[in-house]
Amino acid sequence: MPIVKYPRATEPFWREWDGKAQKCGLRHTVYAVNGDQYTGEWLDNLKHGKGTQVWKRTGAIYSGDWKFGKRDGYGSYSIPDPVTKEYKKVYTGWWKNDRKCGYGATFYPGGERYEGEWSGGLRSGWGRMYYRDGSIYEGQWLVDQPGGQGMLQLPNENRYEGGWKDGKKHGPGKFFYLDKGQLFEGIWAADIPKCGILIDFGRDEAPAPTQYPIPKV
Numbered sequence: 126m127p128i129v130k131y132p133r134a135t136e137p138f139w140r141e142w143d144g145k146a147q148k149c150g151l152r153h154t155v156y157a158v159n160g161d162q163y164t165g166e167w168l169d170n171l172k173h174g175k176g177t178q179v180w181k182r183t184g185a186i187y188s189g190d191w192k193f194g195k196r197d198g199y200g201s202y203s204i205p206d207p208v209t210k211e212y213k214k215v216y217t218g219w220w221k222n223d224r225k226c227g228y229g230a231t232f233y234p235g236g237e238r239y240e241g242e243w244s245g246g247l248r249s250g251w252g253r254m255y256y257r258d259g260s261i262y263e264g265q266w267l268v269d270q271p272g273g274q275g276m277l278q279l280p281n282e283n284r285y286e287g288g289w290k291d292g293k294k295h296g297p298g299k300f301f302y303l304d305k306g307q308l309f310e311g312i313w314a315a316d317i318p319k320c321g322i323l324i325d326f327g328r329d330e331a332p333a334p335t336q337y338p339i340p341k342v
Contacts, residue, residue, distance in 0.1 A: 306331030
């Protein structure tokens with residue numbers, strides 16, 4: 126009987142060429158099809174070690190550690206200012222599996238910044254947030270919001286110390302009204318004080334004390 130020969134399956138040319146151009150070790154700038162460029166170390170055709178990536182579409186730059194093609198280790202991420210074109214640092218710190226993880230600092234538009242721990246790209250653990258209005262939160266974070274125990278200091282020096290949940294005051298806490306010389310200690314739920322005791326606290330040193338002291342019970 127006749128022998129039928131079937132054509133052998135061939136791989137795409139790009140795969141053959143890529144195999145011949147297997148990248149390993151330190152390389153000069155390598156350009157991707159979409160215009161992105163990378164300068165640094167490689168391992169088995171993956172970014173691995175120290176390197177700098179530039180994204181063409183956004184102009185963003187990452188410079189730091191890589192592991193098997195992903196940002197992993199210590200590095201900084203910057204983007205160009207849309208007006209001045211000067212680069213502004215967005216994040217500097219530790220990464221894992223292409224996401225912020227560990228200790229790092231993020232700089233937000235308008236001058237806000239966060240310094241502290243990250244997990245899976247979200248603020249998680251201990252951290253300090255500087256807000257645009259001058260307020261400062263220092264304490265525990267959970268899923269990118271204040272959660273746990275923390276302190277919020279307002280621009281007028283008044284402050285809250287206590288529990289937080291979903292970014293709001295929740296649970297036992299103390300609110301120091303230093304401008305009036307008073308202290309409220311009680312229980313909060315979703316940012317609203319539910320019950321507690323208000324007493325004078327540092328009234329003699331307060332810049333704007335109430336007209337009369339709180340009578341003692």
